[in-house]
Amino acid sequence: MAAAPRHPEPEDGLLYLGLMSGTSADGIDAALVRFPAAGGCRFVAGLTHAWEPTLQQRLIALGQGADLASLDELGDLDARIGLAFAEAALRLLDDAGVTSDQVRAIGSHGQTVRHRPMADPAFTLQLGDANRIAERTGITTVADFRRRDVAAGGQGAPLMPAFHLAMLGTAAQDRAILNLGGIGNLSLVRHDGSILGFDTGPANALLDGWCQRHTGRPYDHDGGFAAAGTVLPALLQRWLDDPWFALPPPKSTGREQFHMDWVDAAVAGMPHAPADVQATLLELTAATVAEALLRHQPGTAEVLVCGGGVRNGQLMACLQAHLPKMSVVSSARHGLDPDYMEAMGFAWLARQTLEGLAGNLPSVTGASGPRVLGAIHPGR
Structure with missing residues (x-):
């Protein structure tokens, strides 16, 4: 029998747990938060739970367009991803010394394996059986946030701008929140209270993929591999000529569009050193972010950066060079942990x-109206 909704404490005392695995599939981020009655979001604890390597490689391949072998494989993946998300939640609760009855709900993004907002009919698919999460943790779990927006004519992404607006509100000047995960995306918060958000193109997914292929390391620590190379203008232009970059918002993307075969197709036949390609991929990320920001909100005063890219000093310096009149800083300046921003956002969505x-x-997103998102799976 489903448990009654738990409201054991005032709003300040309620805990929520967010779970997120993004385009890079580099781990499951888990964040424990509170939402004070006075507003905002207070980060309590977080961790990144590693994927089992074989499962991780399968998820990356699926994200890049590989086919499933059978419906049995689909069901198996859905169950395994759900169990991995549940394990991440339980590890975080154990580390934080928190019991399940202290958490009102889990918000689980799942793992995107297909995102086709321009198909007819449009669809998006995230795996990670939320029934498994609710059963293993005993906590009410909300999941499958994107498909209702798609059903309403939206892209199903990005969803974080709503969280950014709720947490940061408006300021006297225009500002932007830039997430540098596998894909880059912007939330443009204007001083008049309006907001625009969209994906900008590839970020860590391609940087990590090229780095791992040529160095064996899972990511380019502080951008050192890119710093050893030189940008190749002709290669950069080949990538920038992709028609996706010229699309107007609303727009979203993923590994289906920007994958290693996309990189290789442009590199083929062009003399290059691996470090030069890494430098050019980094320049592509910075240049496409800067172009989008200058086109849609040129008066931005402050760019708050979150996601794994905030740890890449070379990328942050390149962004600042492209945006000399703007202050490019970590979202931590406003009390929002850059490593767990998206996981916090899915706790908020729950x-x-x-x-x-x-x-x-x-x-x-381009949806026909505001929608309550997600499906609720009661805890025990």
């Missing part, structure tokens, strides 16, 4: 769903 409140912004 809270929105339980309260019957919309989790999308039609101005961002």
Whole structure:
């Protein structure tokens, strides 16, 4: 029998847990947060749970367009991903000394294996059986956030601008929140209270993939591999000529569009050193972010960066060079942990769903209206 909704404490005392694995599939981020009655989001604890290597490689391949062998494989993956997410949640609770009855809900993004917002009909698919998470943890779990927005005519992404607006509100000047995960995306928060958000193109997914192929390391620590190379202008232009970059918002993307075969097709027949390609991929990330920001919000005063890219000093310096009139800083400056921002956002989305409140912004996703997102799986 499903447990009754738990409200054992005032809102300040309620804990929520967010789970997120992004395009890079480099680990499951888990964040434990509170939402003070006065507003904002207070980070309590977080960790990144490693994927089992064989499962991780399968997820990356699927994200890049590989086919499933059978419906049996689909069911097996859905169950295994759900169990991995549950394990991440349980590890975080154990590390934080928190019991399941202290957590009102888990918000689980799942793992995207297909995102086709321009198909007819459009669809998006995230795996990670939320029933397994609710059963293993005993905590009410909200999941499958993107498909309702797609059903309403939206892209199903990005969803974080709504969280960014709720947490940061407006300021006297325009500002931007830049997430540098596998894919880059921007939330443009204007001083008049309006907001725009969209994906900008590839980020860590390609940087990590090229680095791992040529150095054996899972990512380019502080951008050192890129710093050893020189940008190849002709190669950069080949990538920039991709028609996706010219599309207007709303727009979103993933490994289906920007994958290692896409990199290789441009590199083929062009003399290059591996470090030069890494430097050019880094320049591509910075240049496409800067172009989008200058086109859609040129008066931005501050760019708050989160996601794994914030740890890449070479990338941050390149962004600042492209945006000399803007301050490019970590989101930590405003009390939002850059490593767990998206996991925190899915905790917030779970809270929105339980309260019957919309989790999308039609101005961002292109949906026909605000929608309550996700499906609720009661805990024990």
